[in-house]
Amino acid sequence: MSSNMRRDFASRDELIDYLRREFPQAAARSGEVSATRGGRREAEARLQRIDPQRYAATRNYLDGAVTHLSPYIRHGVLSLAEVRDAALSRVRRPADAAKLVSELGWRDYWQRLYERLGDEIWRDQEPYKTGYRASDYASELPDDIIEGRTGLACIDAFSRDLRATGYLHNHARMWLAAYVVHWRRVAWQAGARWFLEHLLDGDPASNNLSWQWVASTFSHKPYIFNRENLERFTNGIYCRTCPLYGRCDFEGTYEELHRRLFPNATGNAG
């Protein structure tokens, strides 16, 4: 039998010092601590602030009115039903909360698949639709991505944010995942392991199946983006300072990028 771990701390700093000593291997891997606090009290405070109508209009923008509830939902601090009920209580017509409720539905969907698939969620659910075989993808994530020094201002910022905060906006997750799998031809599993290490909401079902959706091993086509799309939904904050602006890897139309990235794929960019 092991002894009880401590429950009494005078401050957050004291708790963090204690955990650094108790979990030295985790602290050595990445010693950052997120500003996001755990606990039901904080979760309820955030739940008070959700705005389902603004969410529907702005959720794709990096500075949009997304809820930041994912770490609490992931660990069951809040149930999906509680979040749904709070969203409905905040609007006049249920339809005004429909977008947020359908995003909650994505989590419910992935959890149901996890129940069915178990550890199979680590395996490709279908072949890649990229013209490449699974064996064409590298099994390890390159250091320049992990360390945030690819030279691409957006990608490097996402990598640093992931490590520092344990959170990324959904769109940033999609762009970063697409960059890893399609621009660098790294197996989605390597990216998924990296995300699970850092995300406060790291969840084998939502994470792995979203990576598979980007990779095209659980969707009809690979997810890609171009500079224009990223610039628009980030309000240009990365592109403005990027030394590669106008000649980065993401320049071009979707058709051009599709041809460049997947020269052997059958079908079109569609």
Place this chain on the structure above:
Amino acid sequence: MTPNQFTRPIVWIHGDCLNPYGPALQAYPGAPAIWVWDDALLEEWRISLKRIVFMYECLLELPVVIRRGDVATEVLAFAREHAADGIATASSPSPRFRAICDRLRNELPVAVLPVEPFLAYTGRLDLRRFSRYWATAEKYAFGQKPLFDDQ
């Protein structure tokens, strides 16, 4: 599983339900409750310090004893300390959760209590793609107030 089937249960709290209103704590208020840091899992998944801090803060708001080691071994030891006649916990889709429950059941009955469902629906759902799932699920996803009344 019928709740309140035990007279001296312990509650096992795990990482998919750090909720003071979770089903096990609700069914057995005041029962001794335990959390165990799964040392093997932390290494296998290379879990970073910031996740540990976040989860620890969640635990500090729950009435639980916090330990670490091999989860099933520690939960059973805790059950013996309290001369428990059963273990109550919240459901989870994780295969590791299922494996731990199987080991617990070698010694004591385990009640896996469902978390409040998102969908007011228990029928068949097509999970091949989200769009197929949502075509049915949407009608049941709005709780007591249906979004689309039958016209």
